[in-house]
Amino acid sequence: MIGFCGLTLAHPIVNGSGTFDAIAAQRAFGDALIQDFPFSAFVSKTITLAPRDGNPPPRLWETPAGMINSIGLPNRGLEGYLEHDLPLLARLPVPLITNVMGSTAEEVSRLVEAIGERDEIAAIELNVSCPNVSTGLDIGANPESLGALVRAVRPLTGKPLIVKLTPNTADVANVAVAAENEGADAVSLINTLRATAFDPGQRDTPRPWLGGGTGGLSGPAIRGVALAQVASVAQRVGIPIIGMGGVGTGEHAYDLLSAGAKLVAVGTENFRDPAAGSRIAAELKSLQIAETPSTSVKMAQAQVEVDMNSSD
Amino acid sequence: MRVTAPFGRRRVTLTSADDVGAYRVLHAADPDGPLPWPGQFYMLASAERWGAGHDERPFLPRALSFLAATDGRLSFMLEDVGPGTRRLCELGAGDELWLTGPLGSGFTLPDDEATAARAILAGGGVGVPPLAAWAAALAGSGLAVEALLGFRDAEHAEGARLLASVDVRVATDDGSVGHHGLVTELLAAELDRDAAATVYACGPPAMLEAVRALCNERGVGAQLALEAGMACGFGACFGCVVPVRDDGYVRACVEGAVFDAGRLEGVPAH
Numbered sequence: 001m002i003g004f005c006g007l008t009l010a011h012p013i014v015n016g017s018g019t020f021d022a023i024a025a026q027r028a029f030g031d032a033l034i035q036d037f038p039f040s041a042f043v044s045k046t047i048t049l050a051p052r053d054g055n056p057p058p059r060l061w062e063t064p065a066g067m068i069n070s071i072g073l074p075n076r077g078l079e080g081y082l083e084h085d086l087p088l089l090a091r092l093p094v095p096l097i098t099n100v101m102g103s104t105a106e107e108v109s110r111l112v113e114a115i116g117e118r119d120e121i122a123a124i125e126l127n128v129s130c131p132n133v134s135t136g137l138d139i140g141a142n143p144e145s146l147g148a149l150v151r152a153v154r155p156l157t158g159k160p161l162i163v164k165l166t167p168n169t170a171d172v173a174n175v176a177v178a179a180e181n182e183g184a185d186a187v188s189l190i191n192t193l194r195a196t197a198f199d200p201g202q203r204d205t206p207r208p209w210l211g212g213g214t215g216g217l218s219g220p221a222i223r224g225v226a227l228a229q230v231a232s233v234a235q236r237v238g239i240p241i242i243g244m245g246g247v248g249t250g251e252h253a254y255d256l257l258s259a260g261a262k263l264v265a266v267g268t269e270n271f272r273d274p275a276a277g278s279r280i281a282a283e284l285k286s287l288q289i290a291e292t293p294s295t296s297v298k299m300a301q302a303q304v305e306v307d308m309n310s311s312d
Numbered sequence: 313m314r315v316t317a318p319f320g321r322r323r324v325t326l327t328s329a330d331d332v333g334a335y336r337v338l339h340a341a342d343p344d345g346p347l348p349w350p351g352q353f354y355m356l357a358s359a360e361r362w363g364a365g366h367d368e369r370p371f372l373p374r375a376l377s378f379l380a381a382t383d384g385r386l387s388f389m390l391e392d393v394g395p396g397t398r399r400l401c402e403l404g405a406g407d408e409l410w411l412t413g414p415l416g417s418g419f420t421l422p423d424d425e426a427t428a429a430r431a432i433l434a435g436g437g438v439g440v441p442p443l444a445a446w447a448a449a450l451a452g453s454g455l456a457v458e459a460l461l462g463f464r465d466a467e468h469a470e471g472a473r474l475l476a477s478v479d480v481r482v483a484t485d486d487g488s489v490g491h492h493g494l495v496t497e498l499l500a501a502e503l504d505r506d507a508a509a510t511v512y513a514c515g516p517p518a519m520l521e522a523v524r525a526l527c528n529e530r531g532v533g534a535q536l537a538l539e540a541g542m543a544c545g546f547g548a549c550f551g552c553v554v555p556v557r558d559d560g561y562v563r564a565c566v567e568g569a570v571f572d573a574g575r576l577e578g579v580p581a582h
Binding site: 018019020021023024025027028029030032033036045053054057058059060062063064065066067069071074219220268270271272273274275 | 314316317318319320321357363367368369370371372373410412415540541542543544545546547548549550551552553554560561563566580582
């Protein structure tokens with residue numbers, strides 16, 4: 001059992017937001033999904049105040065060891081989520097973490113207040129990879145705007161507040177420190193790396209393949225970036241970290257824990273292996289029997305610090 | 313119709329693989345899987361060396377409708393058109409696949425008595441598998457079943473042999489076999505002759521869009537098995553959306569991949 005922000009979890013493996021739809025998966029796999037639920041907590045896809053259709057297709061592009069998605073956060077909106085999805089998600093055998101996003105502090109406040117009232121929800125994750133309506137920059141891209149957002153919403157809920165950091169920033173650790181200073185209970189990282197691909201059938205007149213123009217890169221291709229960013233954040237904050245980025249095996253999860261993560265989220269690997277969460281949890285457990293992470297964390301962190309300092 | 317899949321992916325072994333004209337047909341032993349319904353699909357990846365091909369791909373599994381399923385055996389038909397299908401086409405007896413499925417919902421029988429007597433299976437190219445599976449299921453149902461299949465050339469038209477139990481008419485782009493032209497020309501003529509029918513279709517997007525339009529124009533019921541780029545096949549990635557009337561985008565993998573033509577705004581080009 002693992003303690004995380006007051007929750008008690010059966011193992012350290014959760015899902016990344018937007019990489020597993022437990023309701024759709026139950027249609028495909030039936031009750032076996034519930035009996036063998038792969039994660040120790042379930043993170044919802046991002047919920048916004050108003051319903052969203054998402055981006056026009058194509059939405060996916062396969063890359064070397066990964067993929068770019070440009071989904072555009074389709075969801076039923078807050079009301080639809082509470083009415084239609086929450087009663088179904090509340091039946092899952094694990095704690096529910098609801099991920100929310102808004103383009104202003106007022107929007108996020110309304111989401112956090114409404115989500116905060118529901119006993120079925122154990123914790124709230126803020127998606128801050130959203131452009132600020134006035135500056136056009138992602139709210140999570142700099143410490144000031146992120147700090148202001150967390151300061152605004154922190155008093156509105158007693159539930160654990162997790163900030164999902166964007167990797168598309170100059171110094172992710174500075175942003176993490178701002179989240180901690182304003183009262184975040186945990187941070188999660190990394191979100192996808194901004195990426196694009198051109199339409200291979202239109203090389204004469206280059207244009208993006210994805211309907212949304214750009215998207216986010218995920219999968220094994222970004223694992224090294226995730227490990228470095230988690231290690232960097234772990235050296236600067238004391239709150240727990242959910243580490244993610246290209247995790248496909250117990251070894252990958254072990255590395256993120258060694259870098260300082262408390263939990264590990266599986267994302268893209270769920271697409272290739274629907275039961276990846278429980279497989280990775282089992283692989284991790286057998287590795288952990290061989291070594292105690294607490295003794296190796298500082299060594300791993302120190303090593304990453306040395307390497308990062310000498311890498312440019 | 314939807315048959316629920318066992319949760320997770322499973323490792324299965326190919327018992328044999330054949331070349332049928334331009335296509336590769338894989339036969340796998342799937343002792344732990346349920347009997348799927350025609351039009352359902354599976355996510356497939358080679359268990360070994362999935363990746364490190366052209367452009368360091370494939371990475372994601374590939375969605376394929378099954379061609380035939382009997383008693384713990386599954387067959388798939390595919391063509392080498394990219395890094396994923398290329399790797400799958402290399403496989404032979406004894407090689408292993410990662411398999412998830414059956415997924416999605418399949419074809420349904422016509423519920424309108426006026427059109428229930430006759431089924432037209434229309435499609436072509438790599439759209440043959442769900443039509444072949446449906447033809448096999450309809451054999452003995454009392455429905456009159458005929459198939460209209462389009463292919464690029466004679467080598468591809470060999471794929472028509474996979475619909476063993478029904479009367480097949482072929483069209484080819486180069487005129488080397490059958491009608492010289494589009495399969496949708498055969499379909500339009502057939503519906504103009506007698507519109508009391510239900511059309512079941514699978515094929516390239518442009519062909520399905522033409523089938524959708526000509527069936528809608530004539531008020532003919534049609535069920536289209538769509539192909540859409542998807543990462544997962546079970547509703548997780550939200551990548552495979554298609555536009556539907558009054559409901560924005562829906563995921564082909566969970567709401568389809570078989571759709572009533574009247575529900576679709578159009579068939580996406582990708």
